[in-house]
Amino acid sequence: xxxVEQNSGPLSVPEGAIASLNxxxxxxxxxxxxxxxxxxxxxxxxxxxxxxxxxxxxGRFTAQLNKASQYVSLLIRDSQPSDSATxxxxxxxxxxxxxxxxxxxxxxxxxNP
Amino acid sequence: DTAVSQTPKYLxxxxxxxxxxxxxxxxxxxxxxxxxxxxxxxxxxxFSYNNKELIINETVPNRFSPKSPDKAHLNLHINSLExxxxxxxxxxxxxxxxxxxxxxxxxGTQLSVL
Numbered sequence: 001x002x003x004v005e006q007n008s009g010p011l012s013v014p015e016g017a018i019a020s021l022n023x024x025x026x027x028x029x030x031x032x033x034x035x036x037x038x039x040x041x042x043x044x045x046x047x048x049x050x051x052x053x054x055x056x057x058x059g060r061f062t063a064q065l066n067k068a069s070q071y072v073s074l075l076i077r078d079s080q081p082s083d084s085a086t087x088x089x090x091x092x093x094x095x096x097x098x099x100x101x102x103x104x105x106x107x108x109x110x111x112n113p
Numbered sequence: 114d115t116a117v118s119q120t121p122k123y124l125x126x127x128x129x130x131x132x133x134x135x136x137x138x139x140x141x142x143x144x145x146x147x148x149x150x151x152x153x154x155x156x157x158x159x160f161s162y163n164n165k166e167l168i169i170n171e172t173v174p175n176r177f178s179p180k181s182p183d184k185a186h187l188n189l190h191i192n193s194l195e196x197x198x199x200x201x202x203x204x205x206x207x208x209x210x211x212x213x214x215x216x217x218x219x220x221g222t223q224l225s226v227l
Contacts, residue, residue: 032212043203043218044156051213086154092212099211100169103156 002027004091006104014112019076021107023089026070033065033072036088038106044088048074079111116140119204119219126194127227134189134222136204142217144168144210145187147179148203150221156203162187163210194226 003026013019021035032051036044050056050063050072062075072091076083086106092099119136126132138145146169147159160179161169167179176192187204201221207214 034215036216038154043221044216045218046215049213049215088156092214094212098169099214100158101214101216102158105153105155 002030002091002093002100002102004089004102004104006087006089006107008105009108010110011107012110012112013079015079015081017079017111019079019083019109019111021074021076021087021089021109023072023074023091023104024070025072025089025091025102027091027093028067028070030067030070030091030093032092033063034090034092034101035061035063035074036090036103038086038088040085076109079109081111081113084109084111115220117204117206117217117219119202119222121222122220123223123225125225125227128194128196130194131190131192132194132224133191134202134204134224136187136189136219138185138204138206138217138219140206140208140217142206142208143184144207144214145181145184146205146207146216147187147189148205148218150201150203152200160187160189161210168210191224194224196226199224199226 035048038044048063064073088106089104117138162181204219205216
């Protein structure tokens with residue numbers, strides 16, 4: 001059973017702070033990693049993908065991957081109230097010729113003005 | 114223009130009924146999915162189709178039957194609805210199938226079984 005673990009939160013940060021969201025995964029063979037953002041009552045939307053160890057930056061978002069530790073994180077700099085949402089970590093692995101994206105249960109982030 | 118659209122948005126029905134959810138994407142993607150999100154927000158894949166061919170069929174009761182008439186459409190039919198089927202069902206599509214698939218989700222169908 002492939003598992004993706006996230007702290008369900010809520011994680012509360014003040015406006016302008018750095019929000020740090022963490023995710024661990026069980027399958028060492030996992031190769032691609034994604035962060036989806038889901039506003040309350042809305043559908044998930046992709047905000048970051050990362051495939052190699054290290055950091056990947058896109059605007060205020062930085063994804064970090066450490067395959068040896070089976071750990072992926074998302075940093076949100078200069079957090080805004082509009083960043084308040086549930087952040088879903090997703091990990092893709094291959095089981096033979098089949099690929100399956102497994103989601104964590106999400107971390108609820110609240111950014112306080 | 115809505116990229117992935119699914120109907121209806123809300124579905125309230127009695128136990129034992131049969132219902133369908135429709136999904137259409139205009140992104141030109143080859144791969145479509147059905148996901149179920151329970152009350153605890155856990156998002157779990159149910160089915161995946163690539164070029165109308167079923168490629169992922171998770172451990173889902175056979176009361177759930179997907180149908181893909183063409184690459185742009187993936188419908189979900191549910192027979193003999195049960196209370197535990199209450200959830201939000203998301204349709205999604207991606208331009209590739211494999212390790213780097215990036216999903217585009219529809220707006221979801223909130224199914225309530227009474």
